[in-house]
Amino acid sequence: MILDGKALSNQLDVNMKAEVAELKATGLSPKLVVIIVGHDPASQIYVHNKHRKAIKLGIESIIERREADFTEAELLQLIDQYNCDDSVHGILVQLPLPKHIDEGKIIRAIDVHKDVDGFSPESVGKLFNNSHEHYPVSCTPKGIMTMLSHYHIDPKGQHAVIVGDSNIVGRPMGALLLNAGATVTYTHILTENLSAHTKTADILIVATGVAHLIKAADIKPGATVIDVGMDRDENGKLVGDVDYDHAKDVAGAITPVPGGVGPMTITTLMQQTIELAKVADHRTLQPVR
């Protein structure tokens, strides 16, 4: 089974577009600000895709582009400007940032109520506590959970193996799967005999940035394989971390690259922008006693 993230994303757009139109009719217009510093070619594409999707759904979208020598102090000031702007519901700083900027400091500077990426210590804490409150979660892992649910793949009791320990994908992915009742194994670049672990996975999530790291022989027959990689092969073609052409014959379900996880990341960003707008509106309407 091919897990078609592009088709699912387009399907979810229909309801989101209608919801945004309804909110706008009540005077609430969800608004997202994306800040990008520098000229990383992949980031330019992702930010462009985010803007295009927001416009398609009727979400207001501002892209703030700055040169690679934009300073940390200037970035903090820009974030503060949008923290203070009540018309803005979500603020996202595209990662990676140039080396002279401290990512942690930037993430912590975003008002927690506008942390549409779910990267703030507060949101991450809630995720790892399995809080039942509403809070944003890193968009790629949350989008993967939406995809698993759509295709009736229930992680409960399953062995999920995560390859890659990034804050954006690997770590929150493991927490979401654990919260959904999976038994989770984290693996990463220092893991010895990686294949011995991946071969035991009922659900295998690969997010390493190494093109075709996972071969068909590394996969348990029938497993669900989720490829988060956005790599280039020797011909410059976009490929994943999984050798899709051979892996698809072993896996029970698999995401393609492109058209798998990527579109679901963007759809989740839009869902969380709408959610933050509704929560902000509710806070305004309900004075704190």
Ligand SMILES: Nc1nc2c(c(=O)[nH]1)N[C@@H](CN(C=O)c1ccc(C(=O)N[C@@H](CCC(=O)O)C(=O)O)cc1)CN2
């Ligand atoms: N602030 C953030 N920065 C980054 C995040 C994030 O969630 N928040 N995630 C990644 C990249 N990412 C989101 O920004 C992302 C990756 C891929 C896609 C996507 O649409 N992929 C397409 C192919 C695009 C192409 O042609 O290159 C697909 O898979 O079909 C969207 C978003 C890093 N930074």
